[in-house]
Amino acid sequence: MGNRFSIPLNALRAIELVARHGALAPAAEELGVTTGAVSQHLRRAEERLGVELFARTAQGLRPLPVLTDMLPQLSAGFLALEEALAGLTGAQDGVLNVTVGSVFASRWLIWRVAKFNAARPGLELRLDVSGAIRDLNRNDIDCAIRFGDGDWPGVDTFPIGGTDYQPVCSPEFLARYPMPLDLGAVPVIADQTTMLDWALWLKAARLDPQTKLSGPVYSDASLAFDAAISGQGLLLAADMMSADAVSDGRLARPFAQPVTGKRGYFLATAKGRRLSRKLQSFRDWLEQEVPDSVDGYLSQIRHRA
Known part of the structure; x- marks a missing residue:
């Protein structure tokens, strides 16, 4: 019975790694060989297949459509091999x-x-x-x-889960700014990493979606949560993420009106x-x-x- 693979598995692995990383060096490091050896794997594989797999650009190697289409199958195949080997040895089962x-x-x-x-x-x-x-x-x-x-x-x-969201704040914040809250006149914490949409919530709450919000700005979402707990302002948060803090009294939901996002x-x-x-x-x-x-x-x- 002849060889079922027209190119060696090492060459296939090199192709898969370079396609994912867009460079020779990460593939060489993972394979434990030189970048020159990886380059030879690619060249010989393309010669045997009679197909060009990569575009050589100033930004690195970019997989051509013929390879892009097959890359998920290649990656899944090597993952399956790794998992099969781990299953034989019992490694990482626990x-x-x-x-x-x-x-x-x-x-x-x-x-x-x-x-x-x-x-x-x-x-x-x-x-x-x-x-x-x-x-x-x-x-x-x-x-x-x-x-x-x-x-x-x-x-x-x-x-x-986590599609429902609404503003939260500390009980101390509510004591300082009792309801009804005017969002344009109270501190609103800006989480620069958030994907939650204030305009969507404002519209659902029948408030002006163009309301100008201002307050402390944080580039870390976890710090933004801590800022809300410490009473620095209102924070727009997924109900799933605020549930524990609400249940133990560190946060409150002053409007009690969630909106479901996409x-x-x-x-x-x-x-x-x-x-x-x-x-x-x-x-x-x-x-x-x-x-x-x-x-x-x-x-x-x-x-x-």
């Missing part, structure tokens, strides 16, 4: 590596890690807390929790990645833990399961 933003980690997930550990003994949750979008094709990351519309290239997504939190995995037992376990736990009252996303998860 560890789930999750990359997550600071707000979700600090305002929701960190308070429930002990509960997860109790519900899923033998499975350790390891968090990579970062505002950066990590490459989910890496073998040291199992999944991500991201906020947005869920339509990201190269990933599969499962909705979690964005929410999603569990994201590399496109085509097999849903391992530990990933399925984490997804099931999220479905159980996020209250049904947060929004209607959970029913979608149940229908897709």
Whole structure:
């Protein structure tokens, strides 16, 4: 029986890595070879296939459409090989590596890690807390929790919640500025990283969407939450993220009028990645833990399961 691959697996891996990174050096580092060796892999593969795979540009190597179309399958294939090898050795079966933003980690997930550990003994949750979008094709990351519309290239997504949002503030702030609040005359905290839309909420609350808002400005969402808790102003926050602080009295919802936006939190995995037992376990736990009252996303998860 002849060789089923017209080019060696090492060359295929080099193609996949360079296509994802857009450069030879990261691929060479991951493969443990020189950039010259990676370049030779690409050249010989293109010669054997009779197809040009990359455009050589001043900004680096850019995959051509023929490769772009096949890249998700290549990436998923190598992920499957890595997972199969890990399954043979039992490596990382008891560890789930999750990359997550600071707000979700600090305002929701960190308070429930002990509960997860109790519900899923033998499975350790390891968090990579970062505002950066990590490459989910890496073998040291199992999944991500991201906020947005869920339509990201190269990933599969499962909705979690967090689409409802409204202003929150501390009880002390409400004591200083009793209702009805004039948003144009009270401090409003500006979170420079937020994807929540003040104009949409103002319109839903039958207030002027052109109201000029001013107050403290923060470039870190977690600090913006702390600023609201400390009484510095109103903050627009997802109900899911403010729920714990509201329930224990650190925050209040003065208008009690949420609006449903187009964005929410999603569990994201590399496109085509097999849903391992530990990933399925984490997804099931999220479905159980996020209250049904947060929004209607959970029913979608149940229908897709």
